[in-house]
Amino acid sequence: MSNPVYIKIAEEIKNKINRAELKPGDAIASEAALCKEFGTSRMTVRKSLAILANEGYIYSIPGKGNFVRKPQHNKYILYYDEMNNAINSVDKTKLLEVNIIMPDEKLADELQITRNKNVIMIRRLFYTDGDPVAYDVKYLIYRKGMPIVEKEIEHATFTEMISGSTSLFAIKKELTIYARTPDEDIKRYLNIYNELALMVVEQKLYNSEDKPMGLGITYFRGDYIKLQGISQ
Amino acid sequence: MSNPVYIKIAEEIKNKINRAELKPGDAIASEAALCKEFGTSRMTVRKSLAILANEGYIYSIPGKGNFVRKPQHNKYILYYDEMNNAINSVDKTKLLEVNIIMPDEKLADELQITRNKNVIMIRRLFYTDGDPVAYDVKYLIYRKGMPIVEKEIEHATFTEMISGSTSLFAIKKELTIYARTPDEDIKRYLNIYNELALMVVEQKLYNSEDKPMGLGITYFRGDYIKLQGISQ
DNA sequence: TAGTGGTCTAGACCACCGT
DNA sequence: CGGTGGTCTAGACCACTAC
Numbered sequence: 001m002s003n004p005v006y007i008k009i010a011e012e013i014k015n016k017i018n019r020a021e022l023k024p025g026d027a028i029a030s031e032a033a034l035c036k037e038f039g040t041s042r043m044t045v046r047k048s049l050a051i052l053a054n055e056g057y058i059y060s061i062p063g064k065g066n067f068v069r070k071p072q073h074n075k076y077i078l079y080y081d082e083m084n085n086a087i088n089s090v091d092k093t094k095l096l097e098v099n100i101i102m103p104d105e106k107l108a109d110e111l112q113i114t115r116n117k118n119v120i121m122i123r124r125l126f127y128t129d130g131d132p133v134a135y136d137v138k139y140l141i142y143r144k145g146m147p148i149v150e151k152e153i154e155h156a157t158f159t160e161m162i163s164g165s166t167s168l169f170a171i172k173k174e175l176t177i178y179a180r181t182p183d184e185d186i187k188r189y190l191n192i193y194n195e196l197a198l199m200v201v202e203q204k205l206y207n208s209e210d211k212p213m214g215l216g217i218t219y220f221r222g223d224y225i226k227l228q229g230i231s232q
Numbered sequence: 233m234s235n236p237v238y239i240k241i242a243e244e245i246k247n248k249i250n251r252a253e254l255k256p257g258d259a260i261a262s263e264a265a266l267c268k269e270f271g272t273s274r275m276t277v278r279k280s281l282a283i284l285a286n287e288g289y290i291y292s293i294p295g296k297g298n299f300v301r302k303p304q305h306n307k308y309i310l311y312y313d314e315m316n317n318a319i320n321s322v323d324k325t326k327l328l329e330v331n332i333i334m335p336d337e338k339l340a341d342e343l344q345i346t347r348n349k350n351v352i353m354i355r356r357l358f359y360t361d362g363d364p365v366a367y368d369v370k371y372l373i374y375r376k377g378m379p380i381v382e383k384e385i386e387h388a389t390f391t392e393m394i395s396g397s398t399s400l401f402a403i404k405k406e407l408t409i410y411a412r413t414p415d416e417d418i419k420r421y422l423n424i425y426n427e428l429a430l431m432v433v434e435q436k437l438y439n440s441e442d443k444p445m446g447l448g449i450t451y452f453r454g455d456y457i458k459l460q461g462i463s464q
Numbered sequence: 465t466a467g468t469g470g471t472c473t474a475g476a477c478c479a480c481c482g483t
Numbered sequence: 484c485g486g487t488g489g490t491c492t493a494g495a496c497c498a499c500t501a502c
Contacts, residue, residue: 004489004490004491005490005491006490006491014401017399017401018399018401018402018440019399020399030467030468030469031468031469032467032468040491040492041491041492041493041494042492042493042494043275043490043491043492043493044490044491044492046469046470047490047491049469050282054286057401060468060469060470061468061469061499061500062468062469062470062498062499062500063467063468063469063498063499063500063501064467064468064469064499064500064501065467065468065469065500066468066469071400071401073389073391073400073403073405074311074312074313074391075309075310075311076309076310076311076312076405076407077307077308077309077310078307078308078309078310078407078461079306079307079308080306080308080461081306086408157305159305159306167249167250167251167252168303168305169246169249169250169289169303170250171305171463172462172463172464173305173308173462173463174460174461174462174463175308175310175459175460175461175462176318176458176459176460177409177431177458177459177460177461178431178454178457178458178459179411179412179429179430179431179452179454179457180411180429180454181413181427181428181429181454195413195427196413197411197412197413197429197430197454198411198429199409199410199411199431208250220411222410222411222412222413222429225410225411226408226409226410227407227408227409227410228406228407228408228409229310229312229406229407229408229409230404230405230406230407231403231404231405231406232404236470236471236472237471237472238471238472262486262487262488263487263488264486264487272472272473273472273473273474273475274473274474274475275471275472275473275474276471276472276473278488278489279471279472281488292487292488292489293480293481293487293488294479294480294481294487294488294489295479295480295481295482295486295487295488296480296481296482296486296487296488297486297487297488298487298488
């Protein structure tokens, strides 16, 4: 164990919190006190505290001190990619339609545009081992420089579609996840003959000015998708 | 704008990345070079770089330099609480059963215990405006000091149930989310008379030694739950 | 006024990488 | 070897809080 000092200090405080010697709301020793206790400089102590703050253990109030935070017991990390999930990955896609459409009221509202703006609609089917597992619709607000080449669109995830025209770092995305029963169209597309639930995932993309760039809705066969989240 | 220097440096580099002047894999200017460029000390520059690293923009290789990271375009933050979601919150609960059981093979396997260990099973219904919206089953490995008081159990979320006996900071949780059609039991519990999909959320709790502490399965009516995730 | 955290400096030594 | 990032020091000044 030749861990840096600031790691050791952070671990020590973390243990105190985990053993409940320090409870949420409690003040932890002042930076000066920690310097003395560990015989180190203030910058080192502050580095430890920065780690704890980053991991959600503590927060600081200038002029007062550092305090133990109430744990965020409902925050999870979720990895979502329409082509890959915990139990399945898409190995083939089929382009059903690419079209320029005028949005209906609901879509115009979602994309925060007027109804006379052009929107690219892309409808696809995703396959695994020859079976259709998901029906996918994407709506993209048309802008110049956008590649509407079928080759590029057919196999791309939502983010990949717009990666040509925008830096991926500048994008914000929102997911909405819910369960539905399929309508007749989707039953036909996904070869559903008996009762089966769908997992629906809506993806909404925003540019760096928080304006919507596109909306994607993917209807997965319930038996072909599991999403997984991990706390913190 | 009287932002600290380290914020300005971070923003400047961030902008270069967002404008694609710096692309994934590119090396950014060395710390010494940045010190000169911004007329500041190395610790200040390093603070800026620490922020960028934390936000996923860059990574560093000791002895080589700092490099622009490929954006994690599939990572989302999800807030999940079995009692509250984007479109609904539970206002009443009903305790169906609390029992000590011996786990079957599947459960014993999930909880990584032998089949002769005691497990607390809690079955509940969640209500909104008088209607049942979710059926909830929790399995907790029994340990001393665990409050099996019905009052405490009836209205608690999974994390709240174990918060008495363990520090919440020490807990890791995993979510598994999928869609299913209801079986006859659940149809009866949730007053489902026609086709309706269920959203199923499994919660698995681990202690600080990564040993399972409990498993919870919540079956939501599809029309009463939406989960939402935000990128980064 | 004394104590707290927030920012910043100008050094230092180290381990690691490339030539 | 020189250049890189990783760690660490011993100061400094500031704004804020509490008394």
